[in-house]
Amino acid sequence: MDQEQLPAPSNPLGMQGVEFIEYTTREPLALGALLQQLGFRPIARHRSREVMLYRQGGMNIIVDAHPESVREVSRGSAPAIAAVAFRVRDAALAHRRALELGAWDMPTRAAAMELLIPGVHGVGDSLIYFVDRHDELSIYDVDFVYLEGVDRAPPALAGLHWFGLVQAVQSDRIDAWIDFYRTLFGFEPLRRGQYFGVLPKGTLLRSPDGGFYFQLVEPPAGADFVEWNEALLRVGLGTADVLGAVRALEARGLVFVDREPVRPSEKGALTQIYLGGFCVELVVSSVAGSA
Amino acid sequence: MKLEDFGMDTITLAGPIEAKLCAVRDAGFTQIMLSARDLVGHPDGESAAVEAVRRSGLRVTGLQVLRDFEGLSGQLHAYKVDVAKAMLRLAHEVGAPLILACSSTSAHADGDFDAQVADLRKLAMLGVPLGIRVAYEALSWGRRVDDLTDAWALVNAANVANLGLGIDSFHMLARETPLEALDAINPAKIFFVQLSDFMWSAPSTPQERLETARHSRVFPGEGAHSEPLGDLIRGLDNLGYARDYSFEVFNDDYIQMPPARVAERARRSVQWITDHVSRRSLPVRRSVAT
Numbered sequence: 001m002d003q004e005q006l007p008a009p010s011n012p013l014g015m016q017g018v019e020f021i022e023y024t025t026r027e028p029l030a031l032g033a034l035l036q037q038l039g040f041r042p043i044a045r046h047r048s049r050e051v052m053l054y055r056q057g058g059m060n061i062i063v064d065a066h067p068e069s070v071r072e073v074s075r076g077s078a079p080a081i082a083a084v085a086f087r088v089r090d091a092a093l094a095h096r097r098a099l100e101l102g103a104w105d106m107p108t109r110a111a112a113m114e115l116l117i118p119g120v121h122g123v124g125d126s127l128i129y130f131v132d133r134h135d136e137l138s139i140y141d142v143d144f145v146y147l148e149g150v151d152r153a154p155p156a157l158a159g160l161h162w163f164g165l166v167q168a169v170q171s172d173r174i175d176a177w178i179d180f181y182r183t184l185f186g187f188e189p190l191r192r193g194q195y196f197g198v199l200p201k202g203t204l205l206r207s208p209d210g211g212f213y214f215q216l217v218e219p220p221a222g223a224d225f226v227e228w229n230e231a232l233l234r235v236g237l238g239t240a241d242v243l244g245a246v247r248a249l250e251a252r253g254l255v256f257v258d259r260e261p262v263r264p265s266e267k268g269a270l271t272q273i274y275l276g277g278f279c280v281e282l283v284v285s286s287v288a289g290s291a
Numbered sequence: 292m293k294l295e296d297f298g299m300d301t302i303t304l305a306g307p308i309e310a311k312l313c314a315v316r317d318a319g320f321t322q323i324m325l326s327a328r329d330l331v332g333h334p335d336g337e338s339a340a341v342e343a344v345r346r347s348g349l350r351v352t353g354l355q356v357l358r359d360f361e362g363l364s365g366q367l368h369a370y371k372v373d374v375a376k377a378m379l380r381l382a383h384e385v386g387a388p389l390i391l392a393c394s395s396t397s398a399h400a401d402g403d404f405d406a407q408v409a410d411l412r413k414l415a416m417l418g419v420p421l422g423i424r425v426a427y428e429a430l431s432w433g434r435r436v437d438d439l440t441d442a443w444a445l446v447n448a449a450n451v452a453n454l455g456l457g458i459d460s461f462h463m464l465a466r467e468t469p470l471e472a473l474d475a476i477n478p479a480k481i482f483f484v485q486l487s488d489f490m491w492s493a494p495s496t497p498q499e500r501l502e503t504a505r506h507s508r509v510f511p512g513e514g515a516h517s518e519p520l521g522d523l524i525r526g527l528d529n530l531g532y533a534r535d536y537s538f539e540v541f542n543d544d545y546i547q548m549p550p551a552r553v554a555e556r557a558r559r560s561v562q563w564i565t566d567h568v569s570r571r572s573l574p575v576r577r578s579v580a581t
Contacts, residue, residue, distance in 0.1 A: 102416025104376070121420045170422060175452030180419045183412070183451075230422065 011208035012097070012186045014089025018162045018212055019131040019139070020053075020060035021235060025079035027275060028052065028065035034274055035061060037252045038237075039157030044144035053144055057156025059237075060140075078277025081232035083119070084165060085129035086185065086207075091118055094130040098184045120184070123167055123177070124231040128185075158245035163196075163238035163283045164204075164213030169230055174203050174216050181205050181214055197236065197268030197283040198261065234278075238285030242268055245282055292528070292568075296536055297561050298322030298352045300485070301329045303540040304550040308333060308340050312347035314550035318558045324352040324485075324537040327381055341385045352535045353426065353483060354378065354387040361392075361410040361445075362400030362435060368410070375414055382423045389424040389482055391457050394433035394442060402435040408448045415454035426457035426482040431465045431504070432497035439463060439472050446480060455482030459539055460523055461508055464516045465500045467493050470526050478530040485539035486524070486560075488514025508540045510556055512563030521568045528568075 025031045032042060032052060040054035040061055050065040064070070064082060088094040095118035099105060103120035106127050117139065119129040133139050146152060169177050181187035186208035194204060202217035213236070219228040239245040246256055246264045255272045257263070262270045269282045298320055304311040308329045315323050325344065333340035344351060357378050360371050375392075382390050392414060401407075415425050429442035436442050439458060446456050458481060462468075487508040492515065494500045511520050524536075538557050545553045 100413075102413035102419075104417065104420060123420060173422065176419045176424075179451045179453065180416060183416060 010186065013086070013094040013130070013208070015186065015207055015209050016087045016089075016211075017058070017207075017209060019085040019087045019129075020062050020083075021081060021085070021162075021165075022062040022064055022083035023079045023278075024064045024066075024070045024082040025275070026065065026070050026077055027079070028063050030275055031063055031079050031278065034278065035063070037254050038249065038280060039160060039252070041151070041154045042147060043150055043152060043154075044140055044146045046144055051143075053140055055152075056154050057159075057161060059156070059160070059162055078275055080277075081126060081165065081235070083127040083129055084122070084232075085117065085119075085131045088130045088132055091130035091132040094118075094132075095120070098130075101183050103184050122232070123169075124229060126232050158239050158241060158248045160237045160239050160245065160282075161285070162212060163236035163281075163285050164215060165235055166199075166202075166215045166217060166233045166281070167231070168228060168233050169216050169218055170228065171218050173230070174218060177216050178203065178205060187214060196285065197281055198263075198265060198270060199268070199281065234281055236281040236283045238283050240284070240286045242266055242282050242284050245269075292536075292565050294319055294558075294561055295321050297557075297564075298324055298350075298535060298537045299554065299557050300324040300326070300355075300537055300539050302326045302355075303538060303542065303545055303557070304553055305546040305548070306550055309343050310550050312343060312349060314554040315557075316347055316349055317551060318554035320349070320554070320557070322350040322352045322535060322537070323347070324539070325354050325385060325387060326356070327354055327378055330354075330381060330385060337381065337384070344385050351385055351387045352537050353389040353391055354382040354385065355391040357390055357392040357414075359395045359397040359400065360414060361407040362395050362402065363397065363410070364401065364406075367397075367399055372413070372417075375417060379418055379421050379423055383421045387423065389426050390418070391426050391428060391483065393428045393430045393457075394436035396430060396432060396434050398434065400434055404445070404448070407435065407445055411445055411454055412449045412451055415449065415451045418453050424482055425454050427454060428457035428459055428485075429462055431462035431500045437462075437497070438466050438468050440468075440475065443472075443476050443480075447477070455480040457483045457485065458527070459485040459487070460511070460520055461485070461487045461489065461504055461539065462500075463523060464488065464519060465493055465503065470519070470522055473523075473526050473530060476530075478527075478532055481527070481530075481532050481534070483534060484527060484532065484536050486511050486520070486536055486564075487538060487540045488512075488516050488520050490515050505541050506543045508542050510538055510540055510560035510563075512560050512567070513556070517567075521564075524564060524568045 035054045039056045043055045044053040052063045054061040098120050106119035117129045119127045122128040178189050187205040190204040202215050205214040246269050257270045267284050271279045273279045299315045301311045330337045330340040357375055363371055378390055418425050427446055429436050429438050431437055488511050489503050489508050494503050
C-alpha cells in the first residue's frame with residue numbers, strides 16, 4: 001500500500017495532464033476523417049451510442065454524435081469542443097473540492113461516457129471532467145469496444161501532444177476566468193506578454209503540472225458587431241518541430257493558413273477552418289505534456 | 292450625468308411587470324433593476340416575464356435580491372447555495388449582468404471573517420460561467436455586516452474579479468456613514484449604486500432602519516438628506532464611478548399610485564441630480580443658493 005500522498009499546494013488536485021478532449025458533431029464521419037489526417041487513429045466504438053474514440057500518442061479524442069449531446073452543445077453545424085477531462089489524483093475529491101469552491105455540478109444530461117465520470121460546468125455548454133483511472137484500468141474499457149486488431153497505442157505523428165485550449169471570453173471577463181481556473185483547478189496566469197505559437201494574444205494560464213494551457217481571448221477591438229460567444233474555440237497541439245509536423249500533415253492533405261501573421265513558422269501554425277468551424281493550432285513545445 | 296446613467300427598480304412601482312416596464316420606458320428611462328419576485332410572480336410564469344422584459348427594450352441593470360447568503364454552514368449553506376443558483380439562472384435568462392446580494396441578517400450566520408469571505412468567493416465563482424457579477428451590499432440592519440466599510444473589507448479580502456460592492460445611499464444615510472468611507476474603496480470594485488432618501492433624521496435602531504427602508508423611502512431630492520446625498524453622488528462621480536445608478540425606493544404610498552406618476556417623480560429626481568449635484572465628464576456644478 002502506498003503511503004498517502006498529500007497534493008502539493010501548487011497542484012491541489014494532483015493534476016497530471018489531460019485524459020481526453022471531447023467533440024460533439026453532427027458529422028462524425030467527416031470529423032473522424034479529419035482527425036485521421038491529423039494523425040489520430042480510430043480505436044474503439046461506444047457500446048451503445050454514436051461515439052468514437054480516436055487516439056495518437058498520449059492524446060485521446062472522443063467524438064460524440066449522439067443526437068442528445070449534439071443538440072445540447074452544438075448550436076451550428078460545426079464540431080464543438082464539448083469537454084476536457086483532467087487527469088487528477090482522486091477524481092471524487094477533485095469534484096467535491098470544485099463544488100465547495102463554487103463550481104456547478106455537471107448537468108444530468110446524456111454524456112458520452114456512461115461510466116460515472118464526475119464533472120463540472122466549464123465555459124459555455126462545455127464540461128470539465130475529473131479522471132483518476134488512467135493507469136491500469138482504462139476508463140474506456142467500460143464504455144467502449146476496441147476495434148478488431150487495432151493498435152491500442154498508436155504513436156504520435158511528429159511527436160504531437162496536447163498543448164492547450166483556446167477559449168473566447170467576453171470583454172472585461174479575463175480576470176473572472178483567471179479566478180475560475182486558478183481557484184477550481186490551480187491554473188496560474190503567465191506574466192503578461194509571454195506567449196507561444198503564432199497567435200500571441202489574450203492571456204495564457206498554465207496548468208499546475210505545467211503540461212497544459214488555456215489561452216483566453218477577448219473579442220478584437222472595435223468588433224462590436226462580431227458574434228462572440230464564450231466557448232472553447234480550438235485545441236493547440238504541441239510539437240518540438242512545428243515545420244516538420246506541418247510538412248507531415250500537409251502530406252496527409254491538411255491545409256495550413258499560409259499568410260501573415262499566422263504563416264507556419266518554427267513557433268507555430270494554424271490549419272484552415274474545416275467543417276464550418278474546426279481548426280487546430282500547432283505550437284512549438286518540447287515538453288510532451290500529457291503524453 | 293445623463294438620463295441613461297439612471298434606472299428605476301421594479302420594487303418602487305405597483306402592478307404587473309408589463310405595467311412597470313411600460314411606465315419606466317415611457318418616462319424616458321432606458322434601464323430597469325428587476326426584482327426576482329416580479330419575474331417569478333408572473334401569472335404566466337417567469338418565461339412570460341422574461342419575454343416582457345425583452346420586448347420592453349429596456350436594458351436590465353441587474354436582478355435583486357439574494358439574502359442571508361454568507362456565514363451559514365451545513366444544510367443551511369447548501370440550501371442557500373441552491374437559492375443562489377436559482378437566482379443566477381434567472382439572471383442569466385433575463386439578461387441581467389449582475390445580482391445583488393445583501394449582507395446577512397440571519398441569527399444562524401457565523402461572524403467568522405474568513406468563512407464569510409469564502410462564501411462570497413464561492414458566490415462570485417458560481418456567477419463566472421453564466422457571465423453574472425455579484426454586487427455585495429451592506430444592509431444597515433445586517434447582523435454581522437451593517438456598513439459600507441465592513442462590506443468592503445469582505446469584498447476586498449475575497450479579491451475576485453466577479454465580486455464587487457453594491458452601495459445603497461439609504462444605508463449610508465441611515466447609518467450616517469461619513470463620506471470618507473469611500474476613500475478606502477477601490478472605485479473599480481463599486482459595481483452598482485442604488486439611490487434613495489427618506490424624510491426624517493437617521494433612525495437610531497436597526498429595527499427603525501429596516502422599517503424606514505422598507506416603507507418610507509423617497510427619491511433623491513424629495514427627502515431630508517439632500518445635502519449628504521448630493522455629496523455622496525458627487526463623491527462617487529469624482530472617484531470615477533461610471534456604472535449604473537438605480538432608484539431603490541421602497542415606499543408604501545408609491546405602490547398606491549399609478550406607475551406612470553411614480554416614474555415621473557423618478558424622472559424629476561434625475562433632473563434634480565443633474566441640476567444640483569454634478570455632471571459626468573463636466574466640471575462639478577454647485578447649486579446656487581436662492
